[in-house]
């Protein structure tokens with residue numbers, strides 16, 4: 001799903017109105033009906049509902065929502081603001097609502113209502129048309145709502161949040177839910193906006209799909225349909241050689257678990273053959289934890305010091321559980337000399353790169369780097385906010401022609417062509433030791449099976465999050481351990497098999 005800018009959304013709105021065709025007031029009605037259908041499923045009518053409506057079309061939506069909720073017996077109190085310019089559709093909806101309920105105009109601070117505890121605030125002050133930081137009476141209202149013990153629901157986007165740009169100004173409405181129209185907004189995907197986004201839901205209001213397709217955007221949001229559509233079914237006559245050979249260079253004394261987790265997830269995600277290159281201390285651990293894997297043994301007891309013969313492997317995964325000494329830098333240098341191999345680097349390998357930045361210039365094209373935010377900071381430096389970090393990630397990927405997988409909620413995958421996809425699966429329970437090792441194994445497995453590095457990264461991240469969500473559905477978020485995520489990989493392929501046989 002594409003993520004469009006506020007300007008593109010405005011053009012999409014206008015295009016739909018002209019070409020469907022539909023009048024703008026009817027489109028507003030459709031959007032409001034969609035919102036209300038969702039709202040009444042979630043909130044019972046016994047709670048007091050306060051709707052704050054700004055002067056534009058977001059306010060117009062609020063007024064239409066007020067009317068629709070009144071029709072289904074919700075007790076609604078509606079507030080508007082003095083303005084010298086209301087939108088046309090605001091005015092129309094104001095007239096429609098005035099016949100049903102008393103509307104309060106807020107002219108000064110004294111008019112700001114006290115909100116009853118347990119009430120619900122519907123925020124229709126500003127939507128995608130916010131053009132500058134919020135001040136004056138609007139700011140007073142937002143602060144007052146933020147201080148009240150109510151549930152807050154934003155129509156389209158919380159007031160004070162820009163769709164696609166940073167707003168340093170502290171005046172933004174904190175919300176529990178955002179019901180947004182048609183497409184996710186870039187700002188929903190950043191940790192810094194968590195309080196101003198809450199749980200967000202997309203309502204399909206029938207905006208023109210071919211116009212959306214025609215728009216160029218560097219940003220996409222990967223959801224179920226797209227992810228499953230790229231999974232390759234297995235041919236009846238295939239054999240293990242068709243699914244690739246992965247060499248995992250992971251683990252050191254006390255850290256062999258990282259290698260086990262990467263290897264297991266690599267097999268679960270479909271690799272034909274997994275071979276570990278292990279320090280001597282890891283031999284027993286690996287052979288007994290993963291009998292399916294084969295082993296090459298390093299001369300060193302406690303860490304990997306040398307590169308085995310990698311001819312015959314199409315994929316190498318390196319870094320989980322790594323010792324981060326000078327030997328590892330030399331090892332990376334040797335690995336980088338093999339330009340025709342698919343490569344995933346994680347954890348220790350990333351830290352070795354951070355300490356030896358000159359090595360970045362030798363990265364084979366399309367190498368996949370999977371840093372968490374701390375590792376990315378060590379690689380690329382600090383950024384003042386999440387928007388500039390996104391730009392930093394894009395630049396890094398473009399500069400070193402590598403694929404950057406920045407892990408977190410909505411993991412970002414930045415490609416050397418400047419495009420970035422955001423992931424839709426996963427949950428906070430996946431913030432647990434070993435979760436990253438599992439992702440490394442999954443991405444390596446997909447690379448080995450012939451997915452392009454870009455596809456292996458995007459699908460791998462989706463699959464990893466999906467597996468984590470399945471794990472959460474069985475054991476609850478807080479108790480997920482990395483092994484559970486590996487188990488969840490089975491559920492992904494089970495779902496794929498079902499979808500695939502249903503499609504035949």
Ligand SMILES: NC(=O)C1=CN([C@@H]2O[C@H](COP(=O)(O)OP(=O)(O)OC[C@H]3O[C@@H](n4cnc5c(N)ncnc54)[C@H](OP(=O)(O)O)[C@@H]3O)[C@@H](O)[C@H]2O)[C@@H](O)CC1
Pocket residue numbers: 009010012013027028031054055056057058059060061085087125126127128129130131132133134135138155156157181205207
């Ligand atoms: N897109 C779609 O497909 C559909 C969109 N729909 C809805 O329309 C919404 C977008 O509506 P919109 O364009 O009228 O913008 P909106 O957010 O109401 O604000 C504009 C007003 O606020 C003012 N203003 C701005 N910033 C300000 C500030 N800091 N402080 C004070 N004033 C400020 C601005 O004034 P100006 O900047 O012109 O001075 C103008 O008066 C969208 O979010 C969705 O809810 C649906 O109905 C149907 C389908």
Ligand SMILES: [K+]
Pocket residue numbers: 058123124125126127154155156157158159
């Ligand atoms: K809003």
